[in-house]
Amino acid sequence: MLKEGEDVPLTFAQDLSSKTAAEGDPVAFSLAEDLKVGNVVVAKAGIHAFGEVTNAKKAGMMGKPGDLSVRLDYLKVGDTKIHLRGTKGKEGNSATTSTVALTVLFGPIGLIKHGHDIDIKQGTALKAYVSDDVALPPAP
Structure with missing residues (x-):
């Protein structure tokens, strides 16, 4: 019996970016190591x-950082779906301070500087x- 609350170590099975991702896009993960009961x-x-x-x-003007949140659904073991919980949310580095400095030094041209998008590597x-x-039965 795999108990509620057990750790499930995963890795992203694909690259993901706040620049190209859209709400509702599927995200694939891989089990990082064997899952054991005892x-x-x-x-x-x-x-x-x-x-x-x-x-x-996406990252925006005025140094506004990108934002990316992913919800985990399930791990597929044979015909069994193991429902998972846990989320990964990340916000890009804000470039607000450097944008303000650029605006002071260069006038409105400084407003073109972007914050950073979120890039999660496979x-x-x-x-x-x-x-x-x-x-769950023992794995073959």
Whole structure:
């Protein structure tokens, strides 16, 4: 029995950017290491987990940072879906202070400076948690 609250180490299986992502886009993850109950492996590393983008905003003018939030849905083990909880939200570096300095030094041209978009690279680690107790057979 895989208990609610158990750690599920995942990695992003794709690159993701606030510049190109849209709300509702699917996001793929991979199980980073074997999932065990006691000493018994119930899910092999590399199986897929799924989620979706819940918020994506490009970096804006005046140094406004990008914003990207992802919701985890489930890990697929054979025909069983293990529902996951946990989110990863990230905000880009704000360039507000440098924008203000540029505006003072160069007038309105300084307003063209952008904040930073969020870029999450494939392989970036993410920790999720089992949402509900689920019975799983040992992995083949």
